[in-house]
Amino acid sequence: MVATPAHLRSAAVALGNDEVLRIRNDFPILQQRVNGKELVYLDSGATSQNPLSVLEAEQEFYEQRNSAVHRGAHHLAVEATEAFEDARETVAAFVGAEPDELIWTSNATEGLNLLTYSFLNASLPGAGAEAARFALAPGDELVVTEMEHHANLIPWQELAVRTGAVLKFIPVDDAGALDLEAAAAIIGPRTRVLAFTHASNVLGTINPVAALVGLARSAGALVVLDACQSVPHLPLDVKALGVDFAVFSGHKMLAPTGIGALYGRSELLNSLPPFLTGGSMITTVTMERAGFLPSPQRFEAGTQRISQAVALAAAVNYLSETGMDRIHAWEAELGQRLVQGLSAIPGIRVLGPAAGQERIGLAAFDVAGVHAHDVGQFLDSRGIAVRVGHHCAQPLHRRLGLTATTRASTYLYNTTDDVDAFLNAVADVRAYFHA
Numbered sequence: 001m002v003a004t005p006a007h008l009r010s011a012a013v014a015l016g017n018d019e020v021l022r023i024r025n026d027f028p029i030l031q032q033r034v035n036g037k038e039l040v041y042l043d044s045g046a047t048s049q050n051p052l053s054v055l056e057a058e059q060e061f062y063e064q065r066n067s068a069v070h071r072g073a074h075h076l077a078v079e080a081t082e083a084f085e086d087a088r089e090t091v092a093a094f095v096g097a098e099p100d101e102l103i104w105t106s107n108a109t110e111g112l113n114l115l116t117y118s119f120l121n122a123s124l125p126g127a128g129a130e131a132a133r134f135a136l137a138p139g140d141e142l143v144v145t146e147m148e149h150h151a152n153l154i155p156w157q158e159l160a161v162r163t164g165a166v167l168k169f170i171p172v173d174d175a176g177a178l179d180l181e182a183a184a185a186i187i188g189p190r191t192r193v194l195a196f197t198h199a200s201n202v203l204g205t206i207n208p209v210a211a212l213v214g215l216a217r218s219a220g221a222l223v224v225l226d227a228c229q230s231v232p233h234l235p236l237d238v239k240a241l242g243v244d245f246a247v248f249s250g251h252k253m254l255a256p257t258g259i260g261a262l263y264g265r266s267e268l269l270n271s272l273p274p275f276l277t278g279g280s281m282i283t284t285v286t287m288e289r290a291g292f293l294p295s296p297q298r299f300e301a302g303t304q305r306i307s308q309a310v311a312l313a314a315a316v317n318y319l320s321e322t323g324m325d326r327i328h329a330w331e332a333e334l335g336q337r338l339v340q341g342l343s344a345i346p347g348i349r350v351l352g353p354a355a356g357q358e359r360i361g362l363a364a365f366d367v368a369g370v371h372a373h374d375v376g377q378f379l380d381s382r383g384i385a386v387r388v389g390h391h392c393a394q395p396l397h398r399r400l401g402l403t404a405t406t407r408a409s410t411y412l413y414n415t416t417d418d419v420d421a422f423l424n425a426v427a428d429v430r431a432y433f434h435a
């Protein structure tokens, strides 16, 4: 077993292989064989698998409670509303937020688009005095980083184009860390928003949130955190982090697709103009105008993803019962094992922090002379599922001189045997392709 360096060890007792094997029994999809081999699922960074309790929660909702929420006076409508709002309470508490600060979205991408379109609405004539604090003018600056997933880049690009704001970015150094000196120079009096990822889906880097929030605060800028790769994997408290907004996706944290959340400080959400308008988000409507409810309904126009929200709460319960600190500690071990093992294979270039440096439990790498898609297919022939391509981070790959990489990403149901099977297969790739 590869030892985790002392400074990376969590006070929590990490999960161990025996416990992980028990956990795995809760995941029906992981019991299958692929290409005649036991499935080794190392693609949770893209999407995670669902335990039975999550599948059952969604089915139970449809069998027992299915109804529209917030409007019916009948029994099922009351039950559905309770289940929906209980789910909000559970998921909000999981990230340290109040229920009215958690808005359901389809995924993180929608959460970020909701925000940027709401900022755009605030910048349009007639947005009203309350919205003025979000209005952008030509020359205002939006700051992102060079390691962003496209989901936390393109919406800001579009917002900049539409408002005349200027988009700037904090560069990444060769070791896969943000250049904080550059960040201090870039974030200034014209910065209105700093949006960055908590953990990189390519590099595995965990960004220094406190330092970045400090820079944004001294410039009077709002902070938006892409928590897609952190909420599923480590204990997180949005209030302790001090961010203004955060987004995450349910399907990366044991829940079904189609559900995610946007966190926002209550005071901000209640003056931010809505993005989508229509039913369920209004106070009074005349033929000319409409008044809007406070958050969260203000941002939840139309019939919501009710069963998915219930299932996400079941996923959160599963994670909490296992212990986020223990999951984090285990994945840190798996991440180190991945990096150490990959770094020892000739012809492999691992991206991001070197072995012994903090990272989440994933590693993306380049195999000299073999295209990432060929690597992925070779691994699949051994029953190993990984992700290949640019992982929705083309600018980052360009910065690193690459077009595509292969990424292995772990979760609470992966054992050290999974990592070893993967490493053994990667060791054979170059010989197989005569590279």
Ligand SMILES: Cc1ncc(COP(=O)(O)O)c(C=O)c1O
Pocket (backbone or CB within 6 Å): 045, 046, 107, 108, 109, 110, 149, 151, 152, 197, 199, 200, 201, 226, 228, 229, 249, 392
């Ligand atoms: C860091 C990061 N941000 C955003 C996203 C977008 O997530 P979704 O496609 O669920 O909206 C991902 C998904 O891979 C991600 O890893």
